[in-house]
Amino acid sequence: MDCRAVEEKLSAYLDGQLEAKELKSVAIHLETCPSCRAELASLKETIDLVRSLEHVSPPPGLKDKIMGRVDELASVRNLKESRESRGFLPWLWCRLGRRPVLSVAAAAAVLVLALALGRGLLEGGTGVLRLNVPSAGAPQVAIDMKRAEKNSEEPNATSATGGRAPETLIKSAELGSAATSTARQAVPLGRKVVQTGRLVLLVENLDPATDELVRLTQARGGFIQNSFLKRGEGARTASYTLRVPVPAFVNLVQELEKIGEVEQRELGGQDVTEEYVDVEARRRNLERQEERFLNILAQAKTVDDVLKVETQLERVRGEIESLTARLKYLDNQVALATITVELKERPRPVNTVRAFSAANLGTRLRQAMLSSVNALLEYAGQVLVWLAAALPFLLVALVPVAFVWWRKRRRRNKLRN
Amino acid sequence: MVPDEVLVKECRRGSREAFAVLVERYQAKIYNLTYRLLGNADDAEELTQEAFCRAFAKLGEFRGEAAFSTWLYRIAHNLCLDELRRRQRRPVLSLSEHEMRRYLEEVPGENPEAAELCVRRAVLGRLQEVLATLPPDQRTVLVLRDVQDLSYEEIAQIIGCSLGTVKSRLNRARRALRDKLSAERELFFSDGVYSG
Ligand SMILES: [Zn+2]
Numbered sequence: 001m002d003c004r005a006v007e008e009k010l011s012a013y014l015d016g017q018l019e020a021k022e023l024k025s026v027a028i029h030l031e032t033c034p035s036c037r038a039e040l041a042s043l044k045e046t047i048d049l050v051r052s053l054e055h056v057s058p059p060p061g062l063k064d065k066i067m068g069r070v071d072e073l074a075s076v077r078n079l080k081e082s083r084e085s086r087g088f089l090p091w092l093w094c095r096l097g098r099r100p101v102l103s104v105a106a107a108a109a110v111l112v113l114a115l116a117l118g119r120g121l122l123e124g125g126t127g128v129l130r131l132n133v134p135s136a137g138a139p140q141v142a143i144d145m146k147r148a149e150k151n152s153e154e155p156n157a158t159s160a161t162g163g164r165a166p167e168t169l170i171k172s173a174e175l176g177s178a179a180t181s182t183a184r185q186a187v188p189l190g191r192k193v194v195q196t197g198r199l200v201l202l203v204e205n206l207d208p209a210t211d212e213l214v215r216l217t218q219a220r221g222g223f224i225q226n227s228f229l230k231r232g233e234g235a236r237t238a239s240y241t242l243r244v245p246v247p248a249f250v251n252l253v254q255e256l257e258k259i260g261e262v263e264q265r266e267l268g269g270q271d272v273t274e275e276y277v278d279v280e281a282r283r284r285n286l287e288r289q290e291e292r293f294l295n296i297l298a299q300a301k302t303v304d305d306v307l308k309v310e311t312q313l314e315r316v317r318g319e320i321e322s323l324t325a326r327l328k329y330l331d332n333q334v335a336l337a338t339i340t341v342e343l344k345e346r347p348r349p350v351n352t353v354r355a356f357s358a359a360n361l362g363t364r365l366r367q368a369m370l371s372s373v374n375a376l377l378e379y380a381g382q383v384l385v386w387l388a389a390a391l392p393f394l395l396v397a398l399v400p401v402a403f404v405w406w407r408k409r410r411r412r413n414k415l416r417n
Numbered sequence: 418m419v420p421d422e423v424l425v426k427e428c429r430r431g432s433r434e435a436f437a438v439l440v441e442r443y444q445a446k447i448y449n450l451t452y453r454l455l456g457n458a459d460d461a462e463e464l465t466q467e468a469f470c471r472a473f474a475k476l477g478e479f480r481g482e483a484a485f486s487t488w489l490y491r492i493a494h495n496l497c498l499d500e501l502r503r504r505q506r507r508p509v510l511s512l513s514e515h516e517m518r519r520y521l522e523e524v525p526g527e528n529p530e531a532a533e534l535c536v537r538r539a540v541l542g543r544l545q546e547v548l549a550t551l552p553p554d555q556r557t558v559l560v561l562r563d564v565q566d567l568s569y570e571e572i573a574q575i576i577g578c579s580l581g582t583v584k585s586r587l588n589r590a591r592r593a594l595r596d597k598l599s600a601e602r603e604l605f606f607s608d609g610v611y612s613g
Contacts, residue, residue: 011588015562017569046595049605050548050563053541058448059462066440066469067433073474074433301467304474 001025006036010043072296076308088405098318101325110394117393118386192276192330193269195246195337197253201260206236206345209259213240213341216255220248225338235347242339249337256341263344276330283323290316421485428476440469443486446565447493453560454497456549464500468493483574490567490575494557501553540605547597555590562587 006029012018013026030036096103203209217224222244230237244252253267293316297309419438427435447468452461471492472479479488548556554576561572573583598605 011591012584056452063440066466069470070473
């Protein structure tokens with residue numbers, strides 16, 4: 001072994017890392033070679049010097065700092081994991097829950113599509129889809145009821161139709177300021193109440209009545225949100241949805257009543273204070289969460305942490321956004337009262353006063369009701385059949401969603417391993 | 418003493434305390450490694466923290482083929498190499514040899530023991546600086562072997578290479594350091610300054 005080869009091995013020699021054969025040949029060479037011995041000595045000297053470097057003690061409080069950062073990481077991870085390690089349905093539920101308005105719209109769209117699809121498959125034959133389908137059954141019920149109403153010649157018998165506004169619903173058969181002032185008093189200060197009114201008016205001629213309705217509404221600072229005209233059996237019916245600032249609500253109702261003969265009137269208010277307070281509280285809570293995440297984000301050290309925190313932030317902000325939208329909607333509903341006015345043209349002038357006919361009244365009422373119930377049941381059954389027909393397609397539509405879920409899950413597992 | 422593997426298992430089950438014990442057990446070792454590799458206390462502290470945070474975050478990936486300490490060293494080592502690579506782009510200025518000598522001459526002479534301690538400190542400070550001029554891969558094996566006193570096998574696992582590479586790299590590092598030190602031979606190896 002020459003000097004060069006020996007020099008290469010001196011470091012390992014000093015550490016006792018040479019195999020027996022190498023060790024022997026290096027030892028033999030060292031005995032005979034002064035220059036390699038000098039090399040060995042200088043190496044040993046160097047190593048000893050390095051080994052004499054004192055042990056530095058870590059700064060006080062290092063452990064606490066480390067554990068502080070570890071706790072932050074753990075809290076972020078817990079949040080993330082609790083969202084990620086779920087099954088498909090909870091995952092889907094949470095995803096949808098994050099955008100409630102959108103989800104409801106999507107669910108409605110899916111339902112409508114499903115019904116259309118189902119009916120198209122069953123009745124349209126060769127895949128011609130008719131999208132107006134779901135509404136087709138509903139008017140039938142209404143028409144049946146109308147017929148019942150006509151038979152009985154008792155307009156007020158169907159006054160339960162508008163039936164919303166559960167809390168302070170005021171139905172009045174007798175007119176006058178008593179009812180309207182009740183409606184006014186029904187709104188305690190500081191409460192959030194959605195005011196609604198419904199009028200059914202009989203008019204001689206629809207056109208001037210409509211003009212008057214528009215004029216009155218605009219004079220009170222309101223507007224017409226929706227209008228609907230229907231021509232049937234010679235007489236025309238028009239229906240308007242008016243929005244008017246709450247202070248003008250009662251006055252406008254009273255003015256509108258003068259357009260024609262009041263056939264039906266409902267004034268009501270739905271107290272949404274509780275929902276409002278609840279939504280506000282949830283939003284405040286989320287805003288605090290957002291703040292906390294921003295704090296954590298400011299302290300995040302690695303890209304990975306930053307990404308984790310930002311996912312959380314994005315979720316919280318999405319929820320805040322949808323709650324804000326809900327509050328805005330409620331504010332709008334509370335600020336503007338909604339009045340539905342139905343103008344009905346009188347079919348023909350009635351010249352004679354007929355006596356109230358009680359003949360067969362029981363039978364007629366029963367028949368009217370039964371036919372309505374039957375129509376309803378039939379429609380409900382039909383809806384179920386359509387849904388069943390569409391179910392396989394819905395399942396197929398779920399496949400891409402399930403695929404997204406599955407990929408997320410797999411990526412997470414991969415990261416873990 | 419609870420073995421590392423048991424503590425690691427507890428950590429995976431979510432025990433914060435188990436991880437705190439591991440931090441307690443290894444913070445000094447990791448701090449020393451980072452300190453010797455980086456050469457200053459602030460960076461050493463920062464990277465020690467980062468190393469433990471990474472270890473905590475990646476505990477799920479730790480399969481136990483190597484000892485926990487080796488795995489932890491490996492994380493710290495990689496962080497240090499990243500940091501050193503960053504620094505190569507903007508080198509840190511250190512005391513020049515000239516300044517060093519002036520500092521040595523100013524040492525007060527009244528108390529010989531205190532003076533000697535002072536000189537010894539200065540010499541070891543200078544040694545740290547010379548160490549910092551070695552290429553990072555050489556510095557690493559040298560520190561792991563001669564400062565941290567780890568075995569060749571552990572070093573191979575930490576830096577992720579073969580035993581043969583550890584041997585040859587360590588040899589190169591030691592000889593390079595020897596050459597650098599011999600340029601300032603009377604400072605490092607004169608009598609009375611360096612005592613075995
Ligand atoms: Zn020789």
